[in-house]
C-alpha cells in the first residue's frame with residue numbers, strides 16, 4: 040500500500056530508485072514519482088499518473104546522475120490518482136520533498152491553518168501538509184527538529200522519507216504505523232517500505248520501530264526516538280534471494296506463485312513435521328508451549344485470504360485439537376469490545392505481517408493481556424516482531440497481488456499447529472501419525488492438479504461470458520468457496536459470491552438461472568451426500584455447475600456440466616488441494632480478458648492503512 044524507496048551513497052541513485060519502484064509496484068500503481076538531488080545540487084523531480092512504466096518512459100533519456108533521491112509508487116487514499124496527487128510532495132519553496140505511506144488523519148485542520156498563514160497547496164493529498172509544516176517549523180529550528188515537531192503535530196500513520204535541498208546529503212526517514220526498512224549495503228543505504236528493493240544490494244537490514252526517525256547520510260546513519268534520544272539498532276539478516284523475487288520466465292508472478300506451491304508447502308513443513316511420531320515441532324512456539332497447553336480458547340484475527348485460511352484453521356483446531364476457536368475479521372475486532380482473558384490466545388495470520396487492521400487487533404489483544412501469536416510470511420515484519428511467538432511460512436516473497444502460495448503455506452502451518460496442539464491434548468498417536476503422513480504427501484498431490492491446468496483453462500474460456508458466479512462448499516471447503524470467489528473477483532473483476540452450501544436455499548438460490556453458474560466444491564468427504572443435494576437444487580433451476588471433485592468420482596460427472604478432479608486426501612487437508620483449481624480458474628479468466636493479473640485495479644498488496 041504505497042511503496043517508498045530512497046537511496047544515498049556513492050552509486051547513481053536514479054536506476055536504484057527506479058528498480059526499487061519496480062519491485063514495490065505491487066504495493067500500489069496509481070502513480071509514480073521520483074526526486075533526485077543532482078551532482079550540482081539541483082533537484083530533479085518527475086511524476087506521472089498510472090503505472091511505473093509511464094514514469095520510466097518520461098525520464099528515460101534525461102535522468103541526471105545523483106547520489107541521493109526518493110521515489111514513490113502510490114495507492115490513492117486522499118485525492119484521485121493523478122499526476123498532481125503523485126508523490127513526492129513539496130513545500131512552497133520547493134526545497135523539501137517527501138514521500139509518504141500512510142494517512143495523516145488531521146490534515147484538513149492542518150491544511151486550513153497553513154493556508155491561513157499563506158501556504159499554497161498544489162495537491163489534494165493528506166501528505167502535502169507534512170512538507171509545509173516542516174517548512175514552517177524550519178523558520179525557527181534546524182531541519183531535523185522541524186521534522187520532529189511536524190511529526191508531533193500530526194495524527195495518523197506514516198512511513199516517511201524526506202530530503203531537503205538545504206541539507207542535500209541527507210535523507211530523514213520516520214515511521215509510525217507504516218513499515219520502513221533501512222538496508223545497510225557496502226555502498227550506501229537504501230530505505231524502503233519492505234525488503235523487496237533491498238535484497239539486490241544487501242541482506243543486512245534495520246527495521247525502524249514506531250516513533251523512530253533515522254538520519255541517513257551516504258556513509259552513516261543515526262536512529263533517534265521522539266524523545267530525541269539515540270537508539271542502538273540491531274542489524275538483522277534477511278534470507279530472501281533476488282532470484283525468488285523474479286518472474287523466472289512466467290507470464291505473471293501469480294502463475295509462478297501458483298506453480299511454486301508444492302515447493303512453498305514443502306518449505307513450510309520441512310523440519311517441522313515429525314511424521315513417525317505424529318507430531319509437529321514448531322521452534323517458534325517452544326517458549327510458549329506450556330502456556331499453549333493451558334490455553335482454553337483461541338481467537339484468530341486476519342483479513343482477506345488470510346481470514347479464509349484462519350476459517351479452515353478454526354475447523355481443524357476444533358475437530359482435531361479440541362480447542363474452542365473463534366475467528367474474526369481483524370478490522371472488526373479492533374472496534375468492538377472483544378472479551379479476552381489470560382486463558383485466551385490471539386493468533387494473527389498475515390502474509391505481509393504489515394496489514395494495519397491485523398496489527399491493530401494484535402495490539403488490542405496485548406493491551407487486554409492476551410498472549411499473541413503470529414503466522415506470518417515476511418520475516419522481520421511488524422506483526423512478526425510484535426507477537427509474543429509465532430511461526431514463519433517460509434513461502435518466499437509473494438509478489439502477485441492475489442495471494443496464492445501464502446494461502447496454502449498458511450493452511451500447512453495451521454495443520455502443523457493442529458498437530459502440535461492436538462498432541463498436547465487428546466489426539467492419539469495414531470491420528471497424529473495419519474495427519475502427518477497425509478500432510479507430507481500433499482506437495483506431490485498438488486503437482487497432479489497442475490497436470491489439469493489446460494483443462495481448467497478450457498473451462499475458464501467456456502465460462503468467460505458469465506459475469507456472476509456462486510461458489511459453494513461445505514465444512515472445510517466452505518472457506519475455499521469464499522477464497523475461490525475472492526480470487527475471481529479481485530483479478531478477473533467478475534462478481535462472485537462465496538457461500539456455505541447449506542445456506543444456498545436460504546437466499547442465494549433465488550439468483551440461480553442459466554446465466555448464473557455455480558462452482559461447487561464436492562469432494563468425497565463427510566458432507567459429500569449433502570453437497571450433492573445442493574448441486575441437484577442448482578441444476579433443477581437451470582444453473583450450470585462446475586464441480587471440483589475427488590479423483591475417481593465418475594458419478595459426479597453425470598450430474599454437473601464440468602468437473603475438475605483433485606487427489607484424495609484427509610478431509611481436513613482437502614483445502615490445500617481444492618483451492619488450486621480455483622486459483623488457476625481465476626488466473627485464466629483474467630488472462631482471457633487481457634487483464635493485468637499481477638496488478639489488479641484498485642488493489643495493492645500489504646494494506647497498511649485502515
Ligand code: F6R
Nearest residue numbers: 343344345389390391394441442
Ligand atoms: C487476496 C489478498 C488479500 C490479503 C489481505 C490480508 O488475494 O491478498 O485479501 O489476503 O489483504 O493480507 P495479509 O495476509 O498480508 O495480512
